[in-house]
Amino acid sequence: xxxxxxxxxxxxxxxxxxxxxxxxxxxxxxxxxxxxxxxxxxxxxxxxxxxxxxxxxxxxxxxxxxxxxxxxxxxxxxxxxxxxxxxxxxxxxxxxxxxxxxxxxxxxxxxxxxxxxxxxxxxxxxxxxxxxxxxxxxxxxxxxxxxxxxxxxxxxxxxxxxxxxxxxxxxxxxxxxxxxxxxxxxxxxxxxxxxxxxxxxxxxxxxxxxxxxxxx
Amino acid sequence: xxxxxxxxxxxxxxxxxxxxxxxxxxxxxxxxxxxxxxxxxxxxxxxxxxxxxxxxxxxxxxxxxxxxxxxxxxxxxxxxxxxxxxxxxxxxxxxxxxxxxxxxxxxxxxxxxxxxxxxxxxxxxxxxxxxxxxxxxxxxxxxxxxxxxxxxxxxxxxxxxxxxxxxxxxxxxxxxxxxxxxxxxxxxxxxxxxxxxxxxxxxxxxxxxxxxxxxx
Numbered sequence: 001x002x003x004x005x006x007x008x009x010x011x012x013x014x015x016x017x018x019x020x021x022x023x024x025x026x027x028x029x030x031x032x033x034x035x036x037x038x039x040x041x042x043x044x045x046x047x048x049x050x051x052x053x054x055x056x057x058x059x060x061x062x063x064x065x066x067x068x069x070x071x072x073x074x075x076x077x078x079x080x081x082x083x084x085x086x087x088x089x090x091x092x093x094x095x096x097x098x099x100x101x102x103x104x105x106x107x108x109x110x111x112x113x114x115x116x117x118x119x120x121x122x123x124x125x126x127x128x129x130x131x132x133x134x135x136x137x138x139x140x141x142x143x144x145x146x147x148x149x150x151x152x153x154x155x156x157x158x159x160x161x162x163x164x165x166x167x168x169x170x171x172x173x174x175x176x177x178x179x180x181x182x183x184x185x186x187x188x189x190x191x192x193x194x195x196x197x198x199x200x201x202x203x204x205x206x207x208x209x210x211x212x213x214x215x216x
Numbered sequence: 217x218x219x220x221x222x223x224x225x226x227x228x229x230x231x232x233x234x235x236x237x238x239x240x241x242x243x244x245x246x247x248x249x250x251x252x253x254x255x256x257x258x259x260x261x262x263x264x265x266x267x268x269x270x271x272x273x274x275x276x277x278x279x280x281x282x283x284x285x286x287x288x289x290x291x292x293x294x295x296x297x298x299x300x301x302x303x304x305x306x307x308x309x310x311x312x313x314x315x316x317x318x319x320x321x322x323x324x325x326x327x328x329x330x331x332x333x334x335x336x337x338x339x340x341x342x343x344x345x346x347x348x349x350x351x352x353x354x355x356x357x358x359x360x361x362x363x364x365x366x367x368x369x370x371x372x373x374x375x376x377x378x379x380x381x382x383x384x385x386x387x388x389x390x391x392x393x394x395x396x397x398x399x400x401x402x403x404x405x406x407x408x409x410x411x412x413x414x415x416x417x418x419x420x421x422x423x424x425x426x427x428x429x430x431x432x
Binding site for chain 1: 228240242243246268282288289412413
């Protein structure tokens with residue numbers, strides 16, 4: 001049975017992992033006959049946002065502990081990820097990706113990637129196993145690889161950031177998957193477009209199917 | 217277009233709404249051509265649990281604000297729910313239902329129901345519109361109505377609590393929906409059974425389909 005590692009960035013679209021994208025990625029994996037384990041870095045969130053008002057809350061939360069809410073407690077520190085034990089690595093989206101897994105939300109093309117995230121991606125790539133990224137997550141691939149082809153949908157500012165990092169942005173709409181053949185990378189826009197939950201399910205199914213098709 | 221009101225109990229299986237059940241209920245509604253609005257009571261959570269360790273955290277969180285994470289900010293105070301504006305009311309599960317929406321987790325058959333939850337259910341029932349409950353949520357219907365037929369799957373202690381409140385518990389397995397014809401109530405076990413995420417998606421689809429079939 002093929003096994004995905006799913007990497008989360010917290011729990012909630014505005015400061016963590018986007019919950020629908022995370023849940024529907026797990027659903028897509030299992031529906032297509034594969035299985036998964038969930039990972040997150042053991043670091044403090046950049047900040048905590050009240051998802052009702054959008055205002056910052058005077059709290060501190062931990063990315064691994066909050067991600068455990070989506071994973072129902074079954075989650076591991078990303079430090080312990082071993083590429084040898086998995087067939088693919090996939091990143092659902094959410095602003096937490098651009099705030100916790102890297103700082104693209106604040107620094108754009110000059111962003112830094114969390115070391116555990118970068119190591120997980122490089123180790124997976126070194127074995128030429130597929131890496132998937134939904135929503136805003138492709139910015140991490142653009143930063144690490146520097147010359148890849150990805151999509152985040154149609155957002156002009158983000159697309160310009162990706163081009164500035166040396167990569168090529170492909171404009172897409174709901175459910176489309178861009179495949180970088182050379183590096184075995186898969187990206188799809190999800191909630192980077194104005195989307196509904198059925199479109200997110202389709203995007204997740206399409207990217208997982210594309211990745212499954214390239215596994216050895 | 218038919219419209220559901222979805223009521224959440226926080227964000228996370230152990231102290232709030234079960235995230236997969238909540239997400240997959242919304243997906244099932246939209247996949248079947250209906251729409252939804254999300255509600256939660258504006259109250260403090262009973263407690264906050266670290267979902268990685270299971271331990272209580274010295275924090276306070278609000279049910280409405282945390283539920284907003286699952287709803288991507290589009291959520292209303294349950295106080296403002298008007299049964300006239302909806303065709304059905306549905307409760308995903310999670311321990312938060314038994315800790316925040318009522319206190320069944322602590323008091324069993326002697327539990328009290330949150331007044332906003334009780335009012336929403338009674339107003340919906342008074343118009344004979346379908347009410348759905350996943351996972352542990354059927355205990356609320358058993359308490360309010362006292363003589364209904366529901367399922368929470370196979371958990372002996374919870375089933376006994378339901379019988380003690382005067383209702384009938386029907387033993388079920390994955391994806392089955394019990395319909396109380398007289399009161400127009402729909403229940404399905406989801407994660408009250410040892411289930412995987414595909415089985416949760418099936419349970420959510422089946423209960424939503426059954427409810428859609430009974431709408432006027």
